[in-house]
Amino acid sequence: MRRVTKIQLFILENLVWVLVILFFLFNAIATESFFTFKNQVNIIFQSSLMGMLVLAQGIVMMVGELDLSIDAILAFAPAMTILFVTTVMPLNPFVAILMTLLLGVLVGFINGFFVARMKSNSFLLTLSTQIVMRGIILFLIPFSIAGLDPAYTYVGRGRLFGEIPVAAVAFILIFLGFEFLFNKTIFGRKFLLTGGNRRASYISGINTNRVIIYAFIIAGLLAAVAGLIATGRQNAVSNGMGSGMVMMAFAGAILGGSSFNGGVGKPIGMLGGALLLGMIDNALTLRGVNVNLVYATKGGLIFLAIMLDRAKDQINDHIMYKENIRRLTSTEDGLEKAS
Amino acid sequence: MEDNSISPTEQNNVLEMRGITKLYAGTVALENVSFTVVGGEVHGLIGKNGAGKSTLVGILSGIIPPSRGTIHLNGNTYHHLTPITAKKEHVAIITQEPQVVEESTVAENLFMPRYIDSRSLVKWRKIDQEAKELLKRTGFEIHTDRKVRELTVSERQILLVVKACYVEDARIIIMDEVSASLNQKDQLVLYRIIQDQVDSGKTVIFISHHTEELLNVCDRVTVLRNGHSVGSAKVQDLDKKKLAALIVGDEAYEASVAEEKSALIENESILELRDYTRYGKFEKIDLCIKKGEVVGLAGLRGSGRTELFKCLVGLDQPDQGEVLLDGKAFTVKSPDEAMKSGMVYLAEEREAEGLVSISSIKRNITVNILPEVSRNGVILSRLENSRADRLVKVMDIVAASRDQLISQLSGGNKQKVLVGKIMAGRPRVSLLDEPTRGVDIEAKQSILKTINDEMRKDSCVLITSPGVDDLIKICDRILILYRGRLIDTFNREEFDEEVIYRAIQGEVIHEETVREEIIFNEGGQSNATCY
Numbered sequence: 001m002r003r004v005t006k007i008q009l010f011i012l013e014n015l016v017w018v019l020v021i022l023f024f025l026f027n028a029i030a031t032e033s034f035f036t037f038k039n040q041v042n043i044i045f046q047s048s049l050m051g052m053l054v055l056a057q058g059i060v061m062m063v064g065e066l067d068l069s070i071d072a073i074l075a076f077a078p079a080m081t082i083l084f085v086t087t088v089m090p091l092n093p094f095v096a097i098l099m100t101l102l103l104g105v106l107v108g109f110i111n112g113f114f115v116a117r118m119k120s121n122s123f124l125l126t127l128s129t130q131i132v133m134r135g136i137i138l139f140l141i142p143f144s145i146a147g148l149d150p151a152y153t154y155v156g157r158g159r160l161f162g163e164i165p166v167a168a169v170a171f172i173l174i175f176l177g178f179e180f181l182f183n184k185t186i187f188g189r190k191f192l193l194t195g196g197n198r199r200a201s202y203i204s205g206i207n208t209n210r211v212i213i214y215a216f217i218i219a220g221l222l223a224a225v226a227g228l229i230a231t232g233r234q235n236a237v238s239n240g241m242g243s244g245m246v247m248m249a250f251a252g253a254i255l256g257g258s259s260f261n262g263g264v265g266k267p268i269g270m271l272g273g274a275l276l277l278g279m280i281d282n283a284l285t286l287r288g289v290n291v292n293l294v295y296a297t298k299g300g301l302i303f304l305a306i307m308l309d310r311a312k313d314q315i316n317d318h319i320m321y322k323e324n325i326r327r328l329t330s331t332e333d334g335l336e337k338a339s
Numbered sequence: 340m341e342d343n344s345i346s347p348t349e350q351n352n353v354l355e356m357r358g359i360t361k362l363y364a365g366t367v368a369l370e371n372v373s374f375t376v377v378g379g380e381v382h383g384l385i386g387k388n389g390a391g392k393s394t395l396v397g398i399l400s401g402i403i404p405p406s407r408g409t410i411h412l413n414g415n416t417y418h419h420l421t422p423i424t425a426k427k428e429h430v431a432i433i434t435q436e437p438q439v440v441e442e443s444t445v446a447e448n449l450f451m452p453r454y455i456d457s458r459s460l461v462k463w464r465k466i467d468q469e470a471k472e473l474l475k476r477t478g479f480e481i482h483t484d485r486k487v488r489e490l491t492v493s494e495r496q497i498l499l500v501v502k503a504c505y506v507e508d509a510r511i512i513i514m515d516e517v518s519a520s521l522n523q524k525d526q527l528v529l530y531r532i533i534q535d536q537v538d539s540g541k542t543v544i545f546i547s548h549h550t551e552e553l554l555n556v557c558d559r560v561t562v563l564r565n566g567h568s569v570g571s572a573k574v575q576d577l578d579k580k581k582l583a584a585l586i587v588g589d590e591a592y593e594a595s596v597a598e599e600k601s602a603l604i605e606n607e608s609i610l611e612l613r614d615y616t617r618y619g620k621f622e623k624i625d626l627c628i629k630k631g632e633v634v635g636l637a638g639l640r641g642s643g644r645t646e647l648f649k650c651l652v653g654l655d656q657p658d659q660g661e662v663l664l665d666g667k668a669f670t671v672k673s674p675d676e677a678m679k680s681g682m683v684y685l686a687e688e689r690e691a692e693g694l695v696s697i698s699s700i701k702r703n704i705t706v707n708i709l710p711e712v713s714r715n716g717v718i719l720s721r722l723e724n725s726r727a728d729r730l731v732k733v734m735d736i737v738a739a740s741r742d743q744l745i746s747q748l749s750g751g752n753k754q755k756v757l758v759g760k761i762m763a764g765r766p767r768v769s770l771l772d773e774p775t776r777g778v779d780i781e782a783k784q785s786i787l788k789t790i791n792d793e794m795r796k797d798s799c800v801l802i803t804s805p806g807v808d809d810l811i812k813i814c815d816r817i818l819i820l821y822r823g824r825l826i827d828t829f830n831r832e833e834f835d836e837e838v839i840y841r842a843i844q845g846e847v848i849h850e851e852t853v854r855e856e857i858i859f860n861e862g863g864q865s866n867a868t869c870y
Contacts, residue, residue, distance in 0.1 A: 001740045009742075185716050186709045193706065196695035203654065203692050204706050204760075205678030263697045320747045323739040 005323050012312055012319075016256050016272035016305075023276065027283045034283055041168060047278030048171035049233070051271065052226035053245055054252030055178060056219035058270040061253055062182075063215040064195040064262025065115055065122035069107065069130040070249060073223035074242035076133040077103040078231040082145050093151035101224045107133070108220020112213035130246075137239045146236035155225070156232015167229045174225070178267040191215060196263030251298060252277050255305040276301070352411075353378040353542055354399070354511060359408035361394050361566075363749045368394045369405075372568045374561060376511070381533060381543045383557035383574075385550070385586060387806070390563040392546050396513045399544075400432035401425035412511075431509030435516045437495040439487045446470035446483040449502050473505055477535075479528050492641075493525045500529060504536055512536060513544045518552060520640055530556060548806075550582045564588050600791060601815055601831070603631035608666075609799045610768050615660035620646035621823035624660070628768075628799040633790060635810035636803045637843050638820030644803045645687055647820075648770040652677040652684040664767065681767030681798075683707070685757060685774055693757045696746040700738055701727040703745055704756055707764030726763070733793075734759040735785045751782030758786050762794050769794050771802040775809050787813050807839045821845045 028035040158166035182188035256273030258265040397403035401420035562569040621643035653671035686692035819827040
């Protein structure tokens with residue numbers, strides 16, 4: 001393949017990062033106090049919460065399903081843990097963190113089990129679990145529970161060297177970890193294959209049900225991590241945490257290259273999607289744009305992403321078609337065929 | 340043998356396709372093909388798999404846009420058709436896979452989507468009545484209130500034929516291998532319907548693989564070979580032999596028989612089936628396959644080939660019987676278990692069940708060898724890339740790079756990827772269901788060569804094919820499957836395309852041997868049952 005073609009394909013693959021860089025450069029020049037170290041760290045910190053949900057949604061979308069319950073897990077996992085600690089018996093904060101994560105895993109497993117084994121529709125099933133969880137915490141926690149153990153809130157509040165938020169670091173590390181998982185391991189490879197063609201993957205000897213269950217478990221786990229970050233940030237649990245965030249999670253995942261048809265998606269792209277959303281929030285707020293207008297802008301961005309996604313496939317087809325014709329005409333045999 | 344053998348008057352040509360060319364990224368499907376159909380005739384279209392028949396009628400029905408050429412239909416000229424313009428010009432196509440609404444009744448399917456209405460209210464009773472009359476007239480006896488879900492493929496096919504011919508008022512009706520999935524009774528119904536169409540002045544384009552059927556049904560036949568039109572002729576000027584020669588071309592048939600590899604066969608049986616049964620699909624299958632052997636399983640569509648394979652890899656469960664793999668009992672519940680024991684299945688439907696088309700060649704072709712190219716579950720990219728490159732080269736896959744998406748490849752190359760993927764895993768038993776279906780000649784040759792040279796090494800292959808000729812080229816034995824039972828077996832020295840063709844239609848060729856073996860079997864010698 002020619003180098004030009006390779007570069008074209010690379011850019012096409014990482015379109016979201018082109019957007020991120022363009023947006024960054026524009027604001028670095030045009031928006032006051034955007035291009036400061038403090039603000040950049042802040043953007044990453046602010047994006048970390050949504051980033052976890054974007055990644056969770058993106059992974060479920062990889063296997064061709066979707067998960068509406070992640071923003072409810074975000075509230076449910078820490079809320080139930082804190083409730084347990086405050087009303088039943090006090091726990092070591094590390095055990096409490098473990099319990100939070102396990103709750104996320106458990107809900108993820110329930111989602112995955114019914115979707116994979118019972119062949120339920122994931123939209124409907126996760127809608128039901130979302131409502132159940134939100135209902136339970138609305139009932140059990142009418143008011144916020146504040147004043148938590150600093151160890152429990154460390155992920156959300158803690159700072160390294162006094163200025164770098166733990167959440168920001170964790171956020172980047174988790175994305176890099178998943179990028180490795182999906183790019184370099186057999187375990188990760190199975191996700192994209194399962195999402196691309198479940199029947200073919202099953203016949204090829206992949207235990208597709210297990211892959212789907214794992215996708216939901218990972219989503220639940222990441223949502224619980226997001227719950228820890230959210231709890232830490234406000235140093236309290238409340239029943240409205242994360243409400244409505246799942247839709248923006250879809251937005252970030254789609255910006256990052258995921259598709260509802262499954263079989264595509266890269267964590268590094270989802271990272272770009274999450275950062276782009278965070279950056280827009282930050283920059284527009286700095287410029288004094290009304291919150292609701294920021295919201296509308298994000299909607300427009302999603303629209304753009306969907307259009308780009310369709311165009312991307314066609315451009316890719318076109319590039320490869322050109323490349324093939326070039327190959328065919330470069331050999332004598334091919335010349336005959338193409339003429 | 341050009342068109343000059345007949346000189347239809349210009350006005351009589353309801354359809355003229357001129358200079359039709361269709362390029363795909365990897366191949367040329369049709370090159371400068373001209374195709375003329377006279378009104379009121381049954382025009383046969385024949386050619387080997389991959390000759391371009393389906394592409395040609397796809398263009399005619401507006402499903403596939405041509406790269407070049409013009410289409411003259413009823414006096415109008417088009418550069419390309421859409422399904423809607425095709426319908427306006429009264430062109431209807433019935434494909435091999437019947438497209439029906441399963442949850443609706445026979446009557447509703449017939450009159451959908453326009454129904455019969457008065458002021459937008461559907462008149463169900465009238466629809467039912469008309470459907471009944473229609474079916475009675477065509478001699479196709481089936482209850483109009485049955486759900487289409489309950490119908491067999493054969494019945495669905497006829498249903499669509501009836502719909503195209505009588506309800507949609509098509510004047511040019513394309514039947515793309517419709518008769519292949521029909522049972523004998525429905526075939527007669529089909530022929531009667533075709534006759535009825537011609538009598539009322541309509542035109543039928545009839546695609547079939549069966550030369551005899553074509554000669555009986557059609558008035559004129561056009562032969563396609565490798566994307567070119569070989570010519571058209573009246574059936575009176577043809578016979579089976581002449582037609583076969585036109586289809587095959589000058590290729591010397593004997594020369595294409597693959598090198599004999601029977602020296603590789605060892606006297607060690609790998610796969611053994613005993614009394615293997617799934618009721619309604621196949622019954623009492625007994626066979627054993629030796630190490631290094633390639634065994635063909637010849638049978639018509641619906642004879643149970645695919646069902647047998649699906650049971651063996653755990654997609655379905657058998658009702659009785661046992662499977663021995665390397666002498667040990669083998670039972671699996673899912674393909675991943677089968678894979679671990681070395682039993683791999685190449686699915687007949689390559690798009691739906693074989694490949695992940697939105698993934699790259701590399702990711703598809705290395706699925707079965709991921710553990711080999713990784714350490715502790717981490718894939719070693721360089722190793723994987725080199726293995727993928729080698730497979731692409733061995734299978735002679737035409738693509739820009741190993742990272743090209745499957746969806747951008749031609750059918751033949753997709754199939755090569757699929758075969759390469761199976762081969763790479765070095766399975767103990769390869770179950771290949773029509774590995775040469777719908778691929779061009781070159782792809783077919785390279786796939787057959789791979790099976791013959793590589794896949795049989797230290798393992799065994801069970802293969803089916805859309806044409807007996809492919810089996811003859813590479814198999815050591817051919818077993819005949821008829822209505823779910825193994826009825827005969829042919830050894831390499833007695834291979835004869837025509838005889839085997841007759842055998843898969845149910846004719847008993849080795850009468851004595853069959854009888855002897857049955858008696859022998861009752862004597863208690865288990866070896867004798869081993870086909």
